Amino acid sequence: MEKVYVTGYGIISALGAGTPATLESLHRRKSGIGPLRWLESMHSHLPCAEIPFSTDELRRMAGVPEEEMTTRTSLMGIIALGEALEMAGIRGKNSLNPVLISGTTVGGMENTEKYFLKMLTPDKTYDDYILSHDCGVCTQMIADHYGGFSMLSTLSTACSSAANALIMGSDMIRTGRTTIAVVGGSECLSKFHLNGFNTLKILDKDPCRPFDDTRAGLNLGEGAAYLVLESEASVKARGVKPLCLVAGYGNACDAYHQTASSPEGDGAVLSMTKALKEAGLTPGDIDYVNAHGTGTPNNDESEGKALMRVFGADSVPPVSSTKSYTGHTTSAAGGVESVISILAMLNDFLPVNLNYKNPMEMLSFRPVTDEKPPRPIRHVMTNSFGFGGNDTTCIFSKI
Amino acid sequence: MAVYIQAAAQISVQNPLCDDWLDNPISYDVPFQRSLEADYKRFLDPVASRRMGKILKRAIATSMTVVEDTGIKDPDAIIVGTGLGCLETTEKFLMAMLEEGEEFLQPTNFINSTHNTISSHIAVHLKCTGYNSTYVHLGVSFESALLDAFMQFQLGRISSALVGGFDEMIPNYFKVLDKVGFWEGKMAGETAVTFMLADNPGKNPMACISEVILMHNPTPERIENAIRETSSRLGISPQDWITPPSVKPLFGESFTNHAYEVYAAAVKMQRGMLPDNVLLINNYRDSETSLIFLTKC
Numbered sequence: 212m213e214k215v216y217v218t219g220y221g222i223i224s225a226l227g228a229g230t231p232a233t234l235e236s237l238h239r240r241k242s243g244i245g246p247l248r249w250l251e252s253m254h255s256h257l258p259c260a261e262i263p264f265s266t267d268e269l270r271r272m273a274g275v276p277e278e279e280m281t282t283r284t285s286l287m288g289i290i291a292l293g294e295a296l297e298m299a300g301i302r303g304k305n306s307l308n309p310v311l312i313s314g315t316t317v318g319g320m321e322n323t324e325k326y327f328l329k330m331l332t333p334d335k336t337y338d339d340y341i342l343s344h345d346c347g348v349c350t351q352m353i354a355d356h357y358g359g360f361s362m363l364s365t366l367s368t369a370c371s372s373a374a375n376a377l378i379m380g381s382d383m384i385r386t387g388r389t390t391i392a393v394v395g396g397s398e399c400l401s402k403f404h405l406n407g408f409n410t411l412k413i414l415d416k417d418p419c420r421p422f423d424d425t426r427a428g429l430n431l432g433e434g435a436a437y438l439v440l441e442s443e444a445s446v447k448a449r450g451v452k453p454l455c456l457v458a459g460y461g462n463a464c465d466a467y468h469q470t471a472s473s474p475e476g477d478g479a480v481l482s483m484t485k486a487l488k489e490a491g492l493t494p495g496d497i498d499y500v501n502a503h504g505t506g507t508p509n510n511d512e513s514e515g516k517a518l519m520r521v522f523g524a525d526s527v528p529p530v531s532s533t534k535s536y537t538g539h540t541t542s543a544a545g546g547v548e549s550v551i552s553i554l555a556m557l558n559d560f561l562p563v564n565l566n567y568k569n570p571m572e573m574l575s576f577r578p579v580t581d582e583k584p585p586r587p588i589r590h591v592m593t594n595s596f597g598f599g600g601n602d603t604t605c606i607f608s609k610i
Numbered sequence: 611m612a613v614y615i616q617a618a619a620q621i622s623v624q625n626p627l628c629d630d631w632l633d634n635p636i637s638y639d640v641p642f643q644r645s646l647e648a649d650y651k652r653f654l655d656p657v658a659s660r661r662m663g664k665i666l667k668r669a670i671a672t673s674m675t676v677v678e679d680t681g682i683k684d685p686d687a688i689i690v691g692t693g694l695g696c697l698e699t700t701e702k703f704l705m706a707m708l709e710e711g712e713e714f715l716q717p718t719n720f721i722n723s724t725h726n727t728i729s730s731h732i733a734v735h736l737k738c739t740g741y742n743s744t745y746v747h748l749g750v751s752f753e754s755a756l757l758d759a760f761m762q763f764q765l766g767r768i769s770s771a772l773v774g775g776f777d778e779m780i781p782n783y784f785k786v787l788d789k790v791g792f793w794e795g796k797m798a799g800e801t802a803v804t805f806m807l808a809d810n811p812g813k814n815p816m817a818c819i820s821e822v823i824l825m826h827n828p829t830p831e832r833i834e835n836a837i838r839e840t841s842s843r844l845g846i847s848p849q850d851w852i853t854p855p856s857v858k859p860l861f862g863e864s865f866t867n868h869a870y871e872v873y874a875a876a877v878k879m880q881r882g883m884l885p886d887n888v889l890l891i892n893n894y895r896d897s898e899t900s901l902i903f904l905t906k907c
Binding site: 212252253254283315316318320323324327328330331335339341342344345346347348350351354360361362363364365367369375378379382383386387388402403406407408409410411412460463464465466467469477478481489540557566597598599600603 | 693694695701703704705707708709711713716717720721722723724725726727729730731733734736738739740741742743744745746747748751754757758761762764765768782783784785787788790792824825826828851865886897898899
C-alpha cells in the first residue's frame with residue numbers, strides 16, 4: 212500500500228501553544244490541569260485543562276481581526292494548523308491544494324450556549340452566531356484563514372474524531388485523491404460539555420489518575436492538533452525530509468453501549484489488532500502505547516484488559532496516558548496524542564503517567580513512571596476511544 | 611471499480627419506507643414540515659423506542675429495511691453523515707442548562723446528543739463491530755460519508771457498507787435559521803435515508819456508484835476538469851452524463867437532503883426511468899461542492 216508520511220505537526224493545549232512548550236512540559240512532568248480560568252460555570256470545583264490563553268489572546272495569536280465572527284475552537288485550530296503548515300513548509304503554498312480533515316464534537320456550541328435564548332427573541336443582534344453552531348463551519352473557518360485547501364471534511368465520532376480524521380486523510384492519499392492531507396481536530400471547553408460529562412458522573416474533582424487503582428474519573432481539557440500527511444511522490448517532488456511514517460490504523464466499533472466500554476475491551480482489541488495488521492507489525496514491535504487512558508474506572512480497566520489481550524499479559528509495552536497533562540481534549544485527543552506520541556518517538560523518551568501510585572489489581576502492567584525507554588523507540592501506538600464505542604488506533608513509525 | 615447500491619430506504623415528508631412519492635407525491639405549502647413517521651413497532655420494542663429521539667428511530671427503521679431487503683445482516687462498515695446530529699436531544703439538554711441552571715441536569719439527553727449517537731445506535735442494534743464513522747460537514751455531510759465508504763471499498767477493506775444521511779429540524783432551530791434567511795424561501799425539512807452498498811450486485815441492484823468527489827470553493831473550471839478526468843477514466847464521454855431534475859422540492863431542505871437525490875436517482879435507474887449515466891451535483895452555499903457519478907449496473 213502507498214506510504215503515508217508525516218511532514219509537519221502543530222499543537223495547542225493546556226501545556227501551551229506549540230511543540231516546544233508541549234515537549235518541555237512533558238519532560239518536566241508539568242500538568243496543565245488546574246482550576247477553571249476562562250469558562251464560566253458553577254462547577255468551578257472541577258479541575259480542567261484549559262489552554263492558558265483567553266479567547267481574546269487566542270484571537271491575537273491567530274491573527275483573526277476583532278470584527279470577524281469566530282469560535283474559540285476555530286482560533287485554537289488556526290494556531291495549531293499554522294504550526295503544522297509552517298513545519299511542513301507548505302504555508303502559503305496554495306498551489307499544493309492540500310485537503311483538510313478535522314474532527315470536532317460540539318463545534319460552535321460555546322457561542323450557541325451564550326446566545327441561543329437571545330436568538331429566540333425578536334432581537335437580531337446575535338442571530339449570526341447560529342451560522343457558527345455546526346461543526347463544519349469551524350473547519351471552514353480554520354481552513355479559510357490560510358486558504359488554498361481544495362477539499363474539507365469534518366468528523367464527529369466523539370473522542371476518536373481526530374483519529375478518524377487521520378484515517379480519512381491517509382485513505383485520500385492512498386486512493387490517489389490528494390498528495391497532501393492535513394488532519395486532526397480542535398475542541399474548546401464548553402459549558403455544554405462540562406455539564407454533559409458531569410451528569411455522567413465521570414469527572415474527578417481531583418487531578419485525574421489514569422491506570423491508578425484510586426482513579427475516580429477524567430478531567431476535561433481543550434486542545435487542537437494537526438498533522439500534515441504526505442504521499443511519497445509529494446515528499447520527493449518537494450525535496451523534504453519526512454519526520455515519520457503513518458504505519459497503520461484501525462477503526463472498530465465496540466457495539467456494546469452508548470457511553471460504557473465493553474468489560475473486556477472488545478472494540479479496543481479490534482482497533483489495535485487492525486492497526487497492527489495494516490502496519491505489517493507484530494505486537495512485539497510496539498515500543499510505546501499512548502493509551503486513551505481517561506482515568507475513569509470503566510475505561511482504564513477495559514482498555515487495560517484489551518492491551519493485555521493484544522500484547523499478552525507478560526509483554527505489554529510501556530503504556531502511559533498523557534491525559535494527566537492535557538486533560539481529556541475529547542474530539543481533539545486523537546490529534547493531540549498523535550503529536551505527543553510522535554514527539555516521544557522522535558525524542559526517544561516515554562511521557563511519564565502522572566499521579567500514578569497504586570497498581571490496578573486486574574492489570575498485569577504498570578504505567579510508565581520512568582522517562583527513559585528500555586529500548587530505542589521505533590514504533591508508537593496511540594488509542595482514541597469515543598462514546599458509542601467508536602474505537603480507533605493509530606501507529607507511527609520512525610523512518 | 612464499482613460499488614453497487616443494493617437497497618435504499620427513506621423516511622421523509624413523503625410516505626415512509628416506500629416509493630409512493632414517485633407516483634403519488636405529497637405536496638406541501640408550508641415553510642417547515644417535519645417527516646411523516648413510519649410504524650416503528652416493526653423494528654423496535656416499545657421500551658427502546660420511547661428512549662429514542664425521532665432521528666434515531668428513523669435511522670434504525672431505514673437501516674433495518676435495507677438489511678431486510680438485502681439480507682446483509684452484518685455490514686462491514688456503518689458510516690453516517692449528519693449536518694446537525696441529534697438536534698432535538700441537544701436542544702433539550704441545552705435548554706435545561708440555560709433555563710434551569712447547571713444543577714439538576716439529566717444524563718440521557720447528553721448521551722443522545724452526540725453526532726455519532728446515530729451510527730453507534732445502528733451498530734449496537736445490528737451488533738456490528740466493523741468500521742464505524744460519522745461525518746458532520748455542512749451540506750456535504752452525507753457525501754463525506756459516501757466518499758469514505760467508497761474509499762474503504764477501493765482499498766479492499768470492506769465488501770459491504772451501510773451508509774446513511776440523517777438530520778432532524780426542530781421549531782426553535784428552524785426559527786433562528788429563518789431569521790438569518792437561511793431557508794431562502796424553500797421548505798425546511800428533515801432527512802433519513804439509508805443505503806446498503808456492496809462490492810457485488812446482489813439480487814436486484816439499483817445503480818452503481820462510480821466516483822464521489824468533494825471540493826471546497828471550486829471554480830467552474832475545476833468542476834469541469836473533474837468531470838472530464840472522471841469520464842475519461844470511466845470510459846464515458848463527458849457529454850453523456852445527465853443530471854435529473856432535483857427532487858429536493860419534494861423532500862424539503864436539510865443539511866443532508868442530497869441523500870434524497872441519490873436515493874431518487876437510484877430508484878429511477880432501477881426502473882429504467884433514467885439514462886445509464888447520472889451525475890449528481892450538490893453546491894452548498896457556494897463553498898462545498900460534491901459530484902456523485904452513478905452508472906447503470
